Amino acid sequence: KKLENKVAIITGAGSGIGKETALLFAKEGAKVVVTDINESHGNAVVDEIKNNGGEALFIKADSSNPEDHKKLVEETVKAFGKLDVAVNNAGIGGESNKVGDMSVEGWKKVIDINLSGVFYGVKYQAPEMVKNGSGSIINIASILGQVGFANSAGYVAAKHGVVGLTKSAAWEYATDKVRVNAVGPGFIYTGLVNEESMGKEALNYLETKHAFGRLGEAREVANLILFLASDDASFITGSYYPVDGGYLAV
Numbered sequence: 001k002k003l004e005n006k007v008a009i010i011t012g013a014g015s016g017i018g019k020e021t022a023l024l025f026a027k028e029g030a031k032v033v034v035t036d037i038n039e040s041h042g043n044a045v046v047d048e049i050k051n052n053g054g055e056a057l058f059i060k061a062d063s064s065n066p067e068d069h070k071k072l073v074e075e076t077v078k079a080f081g082k083l084d085v086a087v088n089n090a091g092i093g094g095e096s097n098k099v100g101d102m103s104v105e106g107w108k109k110v111i112d113i114n115l116s117g118v119f120y121g122v123k124y125q126a127p128e129m130v131k132n133g134s135g136s137i138i139n140i141a142s143i144l145g146q147v148g149f150a151n152s153a154g155y156v157a158a159k160h161g162v163v164g165l166t167k168s169a170a171w172e173y174a175t176d177k178v179r180v181n182a183v184g185p186g187f188i189y190t191g192l193v194n195e196e197s198m199g200k201e202a203l204n205y206l207e208t209k210h211a212f213g214r215l216g217e218a219r220e221v222a223n224l225i226l227f228l229a230s231d232d233a234s235f236i237t238g239s240y241y242p243v244d245g246g247y248l249a250v
């Protein structure tokens with residue numbers, strides 16, 4: 001097993017990419033702290049892990065709240081003794097509008113959750129991993145952390161920010177053996193991206209933007225996150241890895 005005896009926090013683990021990552025981590029031997037703003041979804045993931053013989057705990061937390069991140073790390077250490085892996089995954093799509101029409105509230109909200117939420121996570125996770133003598137942090141960016149997308153400037157700016165934050169934190173914590181990397185999914189079929197949230201026509205168009213001609217599955221992103229979390233990735237830090245079916249290969 002790739003994460004035997006490791007303790008992991010996964011934010012936004014009640015749905016989509018975070019959920020699949022939590023299930024996979026538990027299967028690979030990790031003790032998983034499932035955290036989400038949505039209590040019933042988070043608890044359901046913990047139940048599923050336990051039913052499969054794994055170990056997990058749900059802690060409700062709002063990613064845009066720094067105090068919640070502090071408590072999350074404290075409670076994780078109280079429950080499982082240490083912190084080895086953190087996946088800063090919680091995120092929203094945000095307001096869809098041209099910059100000129102985007103509300104200030106809409107801009108602030110997506111920056112708060114998708115960028116500041118990752119900063120708060122790393123701020124409290126990294127020092128705890130330093131105490132532990134090693135660790136791996138994986139921040140979930142996006143292909144939109146590398147290229148633009150109309151009507152999503154807040155989201156795109158936040159995801160580009162996550163990539164910069166990741167590179168800087170990697171330099172700061174490398175000598176402490178804490179690795180920090182970013183993952184950039186293409187469009188993945190999840191709670192965020194589906195017929196209901198985007199409409200069938202938009203989904204069909206998005207499929208054509210990937211060389212495979214389809215959207216990704218959350219498990220395909222979780223597989224990359226698992227690799228970066230594991231000791232197999234011991235010489236990898238400060239990097240951005242797309243998992244995008246060829247979206248960026250233009």
Ligand code: NAD
Nearest residue numbers: 012014015016017037062063090091142187188190191192
């Ligand atoms: P999802 O909606 O299925 O899951 C996101 C989870 O985050 C939900 O359970 C939600 O309750 C939780 N969440 C939202 N706001 C929160 C907050 N303030 N505090 C705590 N939890 C909160 O979406 P997903 O597609 O799995 O997205 C996960 C991450 O992947 C996000 O950061 C997203 O930007 C990124 N991403 C997704 C795609 C995609 O196409 N689905 C592509 C690139 C990047």
